[in-house]
Amino acid sequence: MKQPTPNVKKNTRRQAPETRPQRSAGAVTARTGVSDRWHSWLGHHREMAVESLRRFFATPLASAMTALVIAIALALPAALQLGLVNFQRAVAGWDGQPQISVFLHKSAREAAVRSYTEGLRADPAIVEVTYISPEGALAEFQEASGLGDALAGLDANPLPAVLLLRPRNTDSGELEALAEKLRDSALTDAVVLDMAWVQRLAQLTELGRRLSAGLALLLALGVLLVVVNTIRLHIENRREEILVVKLVGATDAFVRRPFLYSGLCYGFFGGLLAWLLVAGGVALLSGPVAGLSSSYGSGYVLHGPGFPYLLGLTAGAALLGLVGAWLAVARHIRAIEPR
Incomplete structure (x- = not known):
């Protein structure tokens, strides 16, 4: 028999099929990204x-x-x-600050009262001082009480001059100390601390x-x-x-x-x-x-x-x-x- 030539063997080797890796059969696991999960959650x-x-x-x-x-x-x-x-x-709009009423002696001289009032206005613990003369106090009382005719028959004005003080500090301890200081004055007859309604x-x-x-x-x-x-x-x-x-x-x-x-x-x-x-x-x-507010003159x-x-x-x-x-x-x- 005739022997095959070397070229035929070489060609036979070239025509041999190549072996490829086989894919594994079954389910494939898919990974979900963070962005996909976020959009799914929002959706x-x-x-x-x-x-x-x-x-x-x-x-x-x-x-x-x-x-x-x-x-x-x-x-x-x-x-x-x-x-x-x-x-x-x-x-x-109301006066929410406590007020101190200082009733002066009726025998106090006008110059002494004026000097005492200016000294209180210069006190840093006091914001405002309002002076009400005896005549002004009587007129205000007549208007508020409705006893104008009865009071008009009096021989003398029984009301003293009054100083209305607005303190700077509303602390009860400091207010009491200020009131006690005002009571020590020789011109003062009585001191009334009006803060009950505020409390x-x-x-x-x-x-x-x-x-x-x-x-x-x-x-x-x-x-x-x-x-x-x-x-x-x-x-x-x-x-x-x-x-x-x-x-x-x-x-x-x-x-x-x-x-x-x-x-x-x-x-x-x-x-x-x-x-x-x-x-x-x-x-x-x-x-x-x-x-109702308009009847009281308020808007x-x-x-x-x-x-x-x-x-x-x-x-x-x-x-x-x-x-x-x-x-x-x-x-x-x-x-x-x-x-």
């Missing part, structure tokens, strides 16, 4: 917010009743707090502030209970849906998200209704208050809730709704597990 939040609004307006009667209960609970402390603000504005006004304002804070805390607890009960009913109505999404691997955070947005909706619209209730109450009372008008008040009330109510929804979800979502 789900946006979707749940829109879905919560849709569910809120899908049952307008039930949603409006719940929001109205929240609004009434929030409007009471809000109206009380606004009333305190208006009260402080009303008394802001009563401050105590009344503090009482109203604490009452408003206590009522706000109590009714905020009531708002939380209303939201908790409402979200609990929502969870029970969607129990089957929660079981299904948990069966396919949904986390508790995924499940609780729509209920948190529902709580935000209830709180926000409840705060908005509360602001409308307070604004309506101010509008109803503005006319009578303006008429005072009620100060209504403005935009910052609206922002604070709706934000606080939305936060209460969110907290109430979180409490309801944290308690009931964990109890719903597929078997």
